[in-house]
Amino acid sequence: MEQTSPLKPNRRDKTEDKLVDTESAHREEGPQKKLARLGESVEATAGAGDADVELTLNKAYLQKNVTQWLQSAWAKQVPSTKEETTGAQIWGEPFQICLLPDLLERNNPPALVHEMINKVHWSRKQMDLYEFYQSTDLSNMLECRLLANFLQVLRKQVRPWLEEITNLKLDYVSASCSMYSCGxxxxxxxxxxxxxxxxxxYYMSPWQGVEEWNEEHGGCLEIFSSDDQCYPQFPVQRKIAPKNNQFAFFKVGSRSFHQVGEVTTYDYPRLTINGWFHGATNEAFAADSSRAFPRLSYLQPDINYKPKLGLLLNDVYLKAATRRSIQKRIEENSEICLYEFFKREKFELARAQLLNDDSLTWRRQGPANAHNYELMDLSSAKGTVQELLQLFRSNTMFQLLRDFTDLDLYGVDAITPTCSVELQRWSHGNYTVLGDGLVSDENTLDLVYYLNAAEGAAVITYLSPEVEQRAAHENGLDPVADGDLSIEQDEQEEEEEECHDDSVLLTITPVDNALNIVYRCEGTTKFTKYVSRNTPLDKGPVFVISCSYRE
Ligand SMILES: O=C(O)CCC(=O)C(=O)O
Ligand SMILES: [Fe+2]
Structure with a gap:
């Protein structure tokens, strides 16, 4: 097939628009409206509206013996230890993390939250890795007196104090506010x-009776352990629930894997001020950039299995005229969705089997920083499910796809055609993120077939190559650095938005018994969006047969 241009954006839907239009959609209404009620409740708290509230560090932390205790405990790297006067805690496993309860003097959080609700401009951050609201860097918030004050506390008091405790040289601090709402x-x-x-x-939850969050609220800071190659592993090792006025810190390194679990309460937002203390370039940084995700394995077509297409496929897709128009459409658009691809009864049998057959075996697919979904062990397949999976690997399928696309997947010109076939099971909390494993290093024909589809679950987004550049400043979600650097960062952020704008090539919306065919050029990448608990999955999980073919 003669095709050099990457996919064209020709099917835009709601999800995609949301992804692209990260800022504008939320600017108007913003979360402020919803927060007004909460804003009033904190205003009522003593001192919240008080013009002369001054933030101060809890004096207990500055006592010499407490600082020394923390310094020696941090150096020892013991599994767990607690300082009795302040309640400060250090966990050693899976990586060192320190929790400091009551960081500021008593009435500070309500006043801070009041300012966050009433004055901060929030922008919606939406990508493969996250969905939440973020502010600009605190150094750009001159109109927010208390947040500016908090930054001064971080710069003048916390920074030198942490230098003493951690024995690291910390030159400057960057910080912004984050707000996570339900989902x-x-x-x-x-x-x-x-x-x-x-x-x-720094966590703030000044709501009466909900100063510390529990399981039902979600939103924990979740800590992962990692294997010998520094890949984070399921299950989560430790959960740290948001707690009002608590400060947490850890050293950034090649094993410091963590996440913020989905917020599951509609009642309160998860509010934090978070960021980094910067110093020398982290030694682990260079090593990390060469750490690739595992790749799919490709197999040759199965020439022994000879399925009868007439028994499986919708008759319309067997006709020569249909094949010709499919080929034309793929040449023009690089993609097509073939509705009702299999005969309805085959589809129904396969779906029922996937939902009910306990003898099919599934395993979770990691590493956790790349993906989280279940994969069927293909050797456990039987009946109709097996029939469909064998079809996708068969030489007959390679021939059909040659007819659909004119790619050299079959016949004398097909030198080394290969394919990879997966059957995935998608439930709440599942995702894949952008990364090496999913960037194609050659042109690839992808097939995506849904069973038991549900709106908003297992939605796949294809992005053009330039989005990879985001990795440098995005993994970081770097809102900005200190002082002068903030101007440079603003420019960077604008570029990022522009880049997102035309980087979405295609979004695949789940439809039952529809076969999506996508021809993607080298460098094109994709991810399957996180399935939030707000996505109804009443009919059970969503199943996806995901295949890639190469000439
Ligand atoms: O809010 C938290 O608990 C963690 C936030 C975080 O990991 C980040 O912003 O990089
Ligand atoms: Fe983080």
Whole structure:
């Protein structure tokens, strides 16, 4: 097939628009409206509206013996230890993290939250890795007196104090406010970026009776352990629930994998001030950039299995005229969706089997920073499910796809045609993120076939190559650095928005018994969006047969 242009954006839907239009959609209404009620409740708290509230560090932390205790405990790297006067805690596993309850003097959080609700301009952050609201860097918030004050506390008091405790040289701090509403999350990442040395999070939840969050609220900081190659592993090792006025910090490194679990309460937003203390360029940073995700394995076509297409496919797709028009359409658009691809009864049998047959075996697919969904062990397949999977691997399928696309997948010109076939099971909390494993290093023909489809679950987005550039400053979600650097960052952010704008090539919307065919050029990447608990899955999980073919 003569085709050099990458996919064209020809099917735009709601999800895609949301992804592209990260800022504008939320600017008008913003979360402020919803928050007004909560704003009033904190205003009523003593001192919240008070013009002369001054933020101060809890004096207990500045006592010499407490600082020394923390310093020696941090150096020892013991599994767990607690300082009795302040309640400060250090966990050693799976990586060192320190929790400091009551960081500021008593009445500070309500006043801060009041300012966050009433004055901060929030922009919606939406990508493969996250969905939440973020502010600009605190150094750009001159109109927010208390947040500016908080930044001064971080710069003047916390920074030198953390230098003493951690024995690291910390040159400057960057910080912004984050707000997660119901359904928001931040998936597994390590925070590794250039000169970040210490990551910190300051939690605010000044709501009466909900100062500390529980399981039902979601939104925990979740910590992962990692294997010998520094890939984060399921299950989550430790959960740290948001707690009012608590400060958490950890050293950024090649094993500092963490995430923010999805917020599941509609009642309160998850509010934090978070960021990094920066110093020397992190040694692990260079190593990290060469750490690739595992790749799919490709197999040769199965020449022994000879399925009868007439028994499986909708008759319309067997006709020569249909094949010709499919080929024309793929040449023009690089993609097509073939509705009612299999005979309805075959589809129904396969779906029922996938939902009810307990003898099919599934395993979770990691590493956690790349993907989280279940894969069927193909050797456990039987009946109609097996029939469909064998079809996708068969030489007959390669021939059909040659007819659909004119690619050299079959016949004398097909030198080394190969394919990979997966059967995936998608439930709440599942995702894939952008990364090496899903960037094609050659032109590829992708097939995506849904069973038990549900709106908004297992939605696949294809992006053009330039989006990969985001990795440098995005993994970081770097809102900005300190002082002068903030101007440069603003420019960067604008570029990013522009880049997102034309980087979405295609969004595949799940439809039962529809076969999506996508021809993607080298460098094109894709991800399957996180399935939030707000997505109804009443009929059970969504199944996806995902295949890739190469000439
Ligand atoms: O809010 C948290 O608990 C963690 C936030 C985080 O990991 C980040 O923003 O990089
Ligand atoms: Fe982080």
């Amino acid at each position: 928001d999350y931040l998936l597994v990442h390590d925070d590794l970026l250039k000169d970040r040395q210490i990551a910190f999070i």
